[in-house]
Amino acid sequence: xxxxxxxxxxxxxxxxxxxxxxxxxxxxxxxxxxxxxxxxxxxxxxxxxxxxxxxxxxxxxxxxxxxxxxxxxxxxxxxxxxxxxxxxxxxxxxxxxxxxxxxxxxxxxxxxxxxxxxxxxxxxxxxxxxxxxxxxxxxxxxxxxxxxxxxxxxxxxxxxxxxxxxxxxxxxxxxxxxxxxxxxxxxxxxxxxxxxxxxxxxxxxxxxxxxxxxxxxxxxxxxxxxxxxxxxxxxxxxxxxxxxxxxxxxxxxxxxxxxxxxxxxxxxxxxxxxxxxxxxx
Numbered sequence: 187x188x189x190x191x192x193x194x195x196x197x198x199x200x201x202x203x204x205x206x207x208x209x210x211x212x213x214x215x216x217x218x219x220x221x222x223x224x225x226x227x228x229x230x231x232x233x234x235x236x237x238x239x240x241x242x243x244x245x246x247x248x249x250x251x252x253x254x255x256x257x258x259x260x261x262x263x264x265x266x267x268x269x270x271x272x273x274x275x276x277x278x279x280x281x282x283x284x285x286x287x288x289x290x291x292x293x294x295x296x297x298x299x300x301x302x303x304x305x306x307x308x309x310x311x312x313x314x315x316x317x318x319x320x321x322x323x324x325x326x327x328x329x330x331x332x333x334x335x336x337x338x339x340x341x342x343x344x345x346x347x348x349x350x351x352x353x354x355x356x357x358x359x360x361x362x363x364x365x366x367x368x369x370x371x372x373x374x375x376x377x378x379x380x381x382x383x384x385x386x387x388x389x390x391x392x393x394x395x396x397x398x399x400x401x402x403x404x405x406x407x408x409x410x411x412x413x414x415x416x417x418x419x420x421x422x423x424x425x426x427x428x429x430x431x432x433x434x435x436x437x438x439x440x441x442x443x444x445x446x447x448x449x450x451x452x453x454x455x456x457x458x459x460x461x462x463x464x465x466x467x
Contacts, residue, residue, distance in 0.1 A: 188212040189383060190231040190276065192224060192265070193238030197342035198282075198334075198375060202235065205376045206383075218261040225268035228276055233383050234269075235280040236262060236319070242284075242308070243347070246431035251307060258315040266321050278328040280382045281319030285335045285368055285393060287312035290437035294366075296397070298444035299333070299389040307430065316389075330382035335393035335441060339372030340465050349466070352407050358417035363401030365438030368393040371455035371465070381451050391443040395456050400438060403458065410462035 189206055193199045194215035203213045214231055216224040218238040228234050238261065240253040262281070269275050288297040289304010303313050316331050323329050337343040351357055370393050378392045398406070408415035443451075455461040 187233070187383075188214065188231045190214040190216055190224075190228040190234040192216055192218050192234065192236045193282070196237055197339065197346075198337065198372070198379075199237045201339065201372055201376050202237070202379055205380060218257065218265055221261055221264035222268045224265055225272050225275075228269060229272050229274045231276045233278040233280060234276040235282075235379065235383065236265075237282045238262075239282065242286075242431065242434070244431070246307075246429040255311050255314070258311055259318055262315070262318040263321070266318065266325070269322075270325055275325065276327060278330070278383070279319060279322035280330045280332065280379065281316065281322075283312050283316050283319070283331050283333045283389075284308070285333050285391065285439055285441045286434075287316070287333055288439055288441060290433045290439060294440060296440045296442045298442050299391055299446075300444075306433065308434070328385075328387050330387045331389045332378060332382060333389060333391050333393075333441075334375060335368035335370050335391070335397075335439075337372055337375050338369055338461060338465060339375075343372065344369075345465060348407065349411070352411050352413055352415070355413045356417050357404060357408055357413065357415045358419050359401050359404050359415070360419045361400070361436045363399060363404070365400050365436065366397050366440035367400055367403045367438050368397040368441035369403070369458065369461075370394050371461040373454050377454060378446060378451055381446075381449070386449045386451070388445065390446045390449065390451075391441055392446070393441045393443050394458070394461070395443060395447065395453060396458065397440050397442065398458055400435075406458050406462055409459065410466045
């Protein structure tokens, strides 16, 4: 099968490309920086996967927020507009999204794929992001939307930032420690993307079935690297580092993959301790 991957140079994109090639698929890498060229490159592919998007784990300024919105809303819109004029276009569109869709609200009540969206900046971006993905249906394409949580993988993602600190014994609980972190091992992130490429549709939460609090996440990572976790990180530190984006680490979300499981996906790494052990061995 021929698959076009938009955003193939990113952390998830690189892993997806490798997994597709490993099973014998042809991968076409294209960039949304030139939506028309990306649409032309997509001709002849069975599926297009859009993983493109400006980084979120940066200080949120008006400029960075604009880049997040443009890369997730304006550029996919231009791509689909151009794709409408491509004869041999893909039959399916797998769009990236994020659990930011649900908003950052302090609650122990879990969100699943049927939960309504939040009303903060990232939630509004995710709603608009997914609305663009839905436009692919008007082109006769099957549509899947993957709402991704905190991706754990070697050499990038959340662990790329945390491991150096934790291995030095500088890890600690963030803010209250009670906020929920909905994580996923990179193997399962790629597994869910392949599941969608191969036929699953609609909204699929890409989070492990067992989200944990920040306190439990911190202690689990400390156990995995054999180091203490004695240095608490106050909430204002996240705000100083990320500005408005500090809400992502200070508030968190409890998200479960109800529809993903119902669609038949079986998680390889449902338990955090096992997942971290596998990644830090």
